[in-house]
Amino acid sequence: MPLGEAAILEQTPVSGGYCLLRLAAPELAAAAQPGQFIHLRIPGLETTALRRPFSIYRAGAGELAILYKRVGRGTDVLATLPAGTRLSVMGPLGNGFPLASGDRLPILVGGGYGVAPLVFLATRLPRKGVVLLGGRRAADVLCIADFEALGWSVEVATQDGSLGTEGLVTDLLGRHLDAGAPPAELFACGPDGMLRAVGTRAIAAGCRAWLSLDHHMVCGIGACLACVQRLREADGSIHIARVCKDGPIFEARTIVWEDPA
Amino acid sequence: MPLGEAAILEQTPVSGGYCLLRLAAPELAAAAQPGQFIHLRIPGLETTALRRPFSIYRAGAGELAILYKRVGRGTDVLATLPAGTRLSVMGPLGNGFPLASGDRLPILVGGGYGVAPLVFLATRLPRKGVVLLGGRRAADVLCIADFEALGWSVEVATQDGSLGTEGLVTDLLGRHLDAGAPPAELFACGPDGMLRAVGTRAIAAGCRAWLSLDHHMVCGIGACLACVQRLREADGSIHIARVCKDGPIFEARTIVWEDPA
């Protein structure tokens, strides 16, 4: 996929500081797989400003969308760009989620902007399942309608109880991983703490969990080694993977979590 | 004059890459003297971008105007700023032209954006006189109507002959400095070469020439010593003046021109 430019088609605030960005990018949209990301150059930043990675939220019909949260100078500038602006885009990058065979119930677990790749995933999985969404407050819980429109069943947890259950999204997992529940396969994207908790429970329950890691990136294509993650191979040996190229999605069992800094 | 902010009232392309910028700046406008300049901080430039100096073109009725030419990244960005944008402005800075007593005929000599302070000067001099304007081509000759509206007589020279006489603005000087001509006092602003030529002729003709120098500046207020100019005092001693603070206007006789680099 050569380095390309894509014009902004739409730029719309959603809720809780999130924005939807639609880009005209036919080749990229055709190639994109759920869980992959694009690496955007944000114009108007100072010299030597790095690209920013964003998961692909939707892809098809010649266009590609991301759902981003304003958190710093890059996303602040991004939010000011009008439709028509051309952006330099690298992508689709990364490995993407495995598209499960359909013999296990897919459970998607998303926190914050982590829902974005899960929506795309939900459009491609061979079997519909359950989506568990979390956030601090109602405004942080996105895409419920997307999932419902796709025929998925959605459960929500918010820390302040303003939507769904009061608590963490991982609290919703329990019942789906019970001995009596149908065999499941997990797909999760969100903050590190959430991913770690999802992974732990999946391992305990004996099911697979595909976790999308959110490491800061420089090159986005595996050249700089800024985004590494230690993995434990099946034979117990340790392998240093690059989240941007070998990931961002890894199976929970392989991930060697570092102690919290 | 404390450091202030001024909102852009109007931003209009004029001709030849020049733009008119009007600012709401009551205190500054009230204090401004012809030949003084403002030091503008241009937003959106990279960290540590210096301010840019611009001569005051008009001041009064709570507002202040400059006439600027797009020549680099600062003025390019400036040209994109819409009305309403607030700019950080230092000013009025510099010494300004002496407002002649009226016993000599004022002759204003301007090249390029050098006409800007001369228009302001023409509004304040006690006696009307002659304006000599030069430029590469007709589009570079600005403000003719301004001067005529003020009742000044205007003569033009362009290098390509597209307006007025073909040649340099200094070629127009001769007849006004003749032995038979009324005693004159010169006020000039423009490129170095022009100023130097005006100075040489004025000295030869035994009349004063007030030249506004265009040195690159850093602080604009006399603190950094980036903009110095060697001057010869009446007693022959050499004094190092700061163009931003002690100038930008110096009498031709005092200026020690450096050899062209």
Add this chain to the structure above:
Amino acid sequence: MTTSASPSLAVNVGGIAMQNPVTVASGTFGYGVEYADWLDVRRLGAITVKGIRLEAWPGNPLPRHVEVPGGLVNAIGLQGPGVAGFIAQYLPRLREFGVPVIVNIWGTTVEEYAEVAARLSDVPGIAGLEVNVSCPNVKAGGSAFGADPATMAGVVAAVRRRTPLPVIPKLAPNVPAMGPFARAAAEAGADALSLVNTLPAMVIDIERRRPVLANRVGGLSGACIHPVAVKHVYDAAQAVKLPILAMGGIQEAREAIEFLIAGATAVAVGTANFIDPSTPLRVIDGIRDYLVRHQMRDVAQLTGSLAVS
């Protein structure tokens, strides 16, 4: 200025008592008087003036500066009025501001450094001497004295012998390690350290194939040198117990706070003054706000508070 709830900002830099930890960097604030119209200089922790040698000095030909991404390269070349000129023309007005005056000094020989120090010790109103052994923009003097620890220490020792004033050597950033310089300065009798000066740099006009600066080379300052300066301040603080006056790329309180956390006792705002003369005051206010927000009673709690694992 400080209410009872307000944290204490007062610091002492090697004998210079400052009401807050923020001064201005030599050469970016003239002789204090130039900026007096643009900010309330009485609020500064100290005023540091442009480099002074024994006699008046003309500085370098123009151009003396060029803008670069994130910074400024200057080669002013230490133009100044000399000791006598400084004392006559500027010191009286400076004294009136009522804040400590730090005079940045240099010389073309070790003896000249010492002589300048001695002369400035005879007049009232000077709180301390910042000894510039690191200016990249003069042929003799400046960085020629700062390139190795022993030569630098020789200058510091010579100055020390001739003045009772606090002696603060100002060190260069273009060294492999700051530790040896910091230790040598301490042993030579320095009361505090000032770091860093500008980074030697060169900009070429590719159309004319000539250096942009008349002096060919200059010193890089501004935002872009801040991470380099923080490392040096941290290393110096690890090496010696002397108070450190830190500078290089401060634009907002954030960069100043980084310096304090790395080990600085006070900071100086340089190039940012040119862009926004109110920067030093914003930095003072920003440090106070930070202390309040982090429930610290004294800015001293911030100095050297870096946690390393």
Add this chain to the structure above:
Amino acid sequence: MTTSASPSLAVNVGGIAMQNPVTVASGTFGYGVEYADWLDVRRLGAITVKGIRLEAWPGNPLPRHVEVPGGLVNAIGLQGPGVAGFIAQYLPRLREFGVPVIVNIWGTTVEEYAEVAARLSDVPGIAGLEVNVSCPNVKAGGSAFGADPATMAGVVAAVRRRTPLPVIPKLAPNVPAMGPFARAAAEAGADALSLVNTLPAMVIDIERRRPVLANRVGGLSGACIHPVAVKHVYDAAQAVKLPILAMGGIQEAREAIEFLIAGATAVAVGTANFIDPSTPLRVIDGIRDYLVRHQMRDVAQLTGSLAVS
């Protein structure tokens, strides 16, 4: 690619024949293969790969980088597959690109440097060795060997004895003067010089009062170091006759042309690859355009063409 009217871009860097003067900086281009999807690597003058030592090396913990105004601070810590891993996993594919491969090497002892050089000399497909004595991000090795001319020269001499390949020491920018390093390298048998590596730097998270980088310190690269690098290249070119491979902050052809005018024979694009992988190709095209516009027939005319008065 070159028509008869087109100027000659070919250069020779200490025995490495390059079709044009543009390579990539070690560590910013992986092992050549990663960027092969993003630009036509066959058009490069050479490919310089990430630092290699004898055994595989894990590098530093995360975070390994942080963005700063005008630059990037990294502390990757020379993660790599070791000599055998490099030869097995990457060299075959690299050879296929048909452009010279420069391998950046390092060690934790002088002997290791020499051993790595020897091992890489036994396999075909390597055009030269860039000897990294200036990485700020590893405790042993790297900059510990580059801080003084004699130690650095010791490494260069040891490598020289064990390899017939062109030896190109890569020098650090945080030195008082480049001349002594350049001369020492030349005397120790270097075929060319590579400069500069990153500037040691530190960034502090003021809310947590901890270094942002797990390694505490890192190396500053990107636009902001360019004027510093140009000065070093100029000084080195004044000091020795060796060809110079220059790097630091190249973003467009303009910065590369400054290096050439200052005295470099070739240049390397580093951090800018991350932002725009087509940068090296734009730089090649920009240099060609410049030569045409200035009616130069050969890029060699540009090297060292700085006019100083």
